[in-house]
Amino acid sequence: MSRKHPIISVAGSSGAGTTSVMRTFEQIFRRERINAAFIEGDSFHRHDRGEMKAAMEQARARGDHAFSHFGPEANLFDQLEELFRTYGETGTGKVRRYLHDEAEAAPYGQQPGTFTPWEELPADSDLLFYEGLHGAVVTDEVDVAQHADLRIGVVPVLNLEWIQKLQRDKAARGYSTEAVAETILRRMPDYVNYVCPQFSRTDVNFQRVPTVDTSNPFIARTIPTLDESMLIIRFRDPHGIDFSYLLAMLHDSFMSRANTIVCPGGKMDLAMQLIFTPMILRLVERRKSGLGPH
Template identity: 55%
Template sequence: MSAKFPVISVTGSSGAGTSTAKIALEHIFRREKVTPAIVEGDCFHKYDRYEFREQAKKFEAMGKRLSHFSDEANLFDKIADLFDSYRRTGRGMARTYVHDDEEAKLYGVDAGRFTEWREIGEGSDLLFYEGLHGGVEEVRPYVDLMLGVVPVVNLEWIQKIHRDTEMRGYSSEAVVDNILSRMHDYVHFITPQFVNTDINIQRVPLVDTSNPFIARDVPTPDESLIVIRIRKPEQWGIDFPWLLSMLTGSFMSRRNTLVVPAAKMVMAMELILAPMMHQLLEVKRKAI
């Protein structure tokens, strides 16, 4: 564990639902009066939207596919540098990827571009990273608490298809092509991260998702369960009997695995993460 400056990372694929973990942590930050330095992982893409398109064409000409999942399209060393610097000094370098016109007005940079690199962290209590690569090999030595958000793959695809078609205006065909083009990099750069996460949070649908490419709706929380695996529960002093008493309808499927109704996902995460946060902050207070 870091002493004065803890690093918390939430990692998961595009469309996995990492924003739910972010909500739970933000609730805890607010209650505990913690000021986080928040970094979104897409600021560490190597190319902006327009550069990526040009690079993708060059890769295609060589018979290859370029995806945002791979080491060829990301700055893993920069993520590691940020985490290492922050845990030592409470400072580090990051930038912002500007997603849309509203953000373009805020940052004064065209949508699809990056802001300049800038120092972050002043006045913060901890670093909170959310993105695709918060658990890659380069960054693991510098993370104090690592969470993986991993729906079963058919559900992940359904969520991505619905998000990208309804919110981002892509055609279904374009989204499916994007999923297929990323498959090799998904297997080699995304899934290996979840071996080393402290907590994995996996949503499992209770309805038929056998063909995700024709699903009309995303399964609702009432149609899902959440599987929460804690890699080393003894390290964090996890009280499973207490959690079972607090989360109606939950049960243990293995000695370190809790199954919870999906409607209680945020509550479950807060109950599990709050004591962990207390441990990190207690180490920090003693160091100060």
């Protein structure tokens, strides 16, 4: 954690909705005129798309049916921790981009599914914003979570997460239901060991719970909408949280525990704006006071 160079880390698995959260933070940063350095977790995968396909085939050949993007073997956890540590100390660090599609790859003259070269972050950012799979990961070798000043979990209930992945992968990538199911099963050990534990380290968790039947995600035709969901917001430390204000602003909300608010899913963006704007401003003010006189 750093007074001069704060880090906000959003952790959530693929299809969990972390990208929507990133858009909300972009709005806050733009409104408050905060210069944030954005980091995508995909840029810290160990393999590009072609290499990952080959690595998975090699894993299957040796009888490893649990090799996945969720685990340490497919990621550069040590370099992610080094970025967090270095940014906290100096306000910069080594980063690259993963180019997901043709639109992202074209400006670089590269193929989709590849990485840009490593380069130094500009040294003039106010804070670092990470969004991806492993924003609060801890293993025997690394502890990424310790370096973040604000850790946020985005966690749909499991069947909803699977529905979102099924719909996305079938529509956008042309995968069959059987292929997506195989991916879900292959990822499960790493999900249990490396993704789930992060949400006990996050400062705030957002969990979307559908109010429609999702009993069998493999036959669902549509993704439950935000209006067909409730949002569970859990604060690790409720001290300093103005629950009365939040309940007044988030209509039809209630508290289910002393540290937990339940609100309509359609109010997710508003809830994040209300909760995180003051937190971010405190980090920025702390940064200014930490810089001190020149």
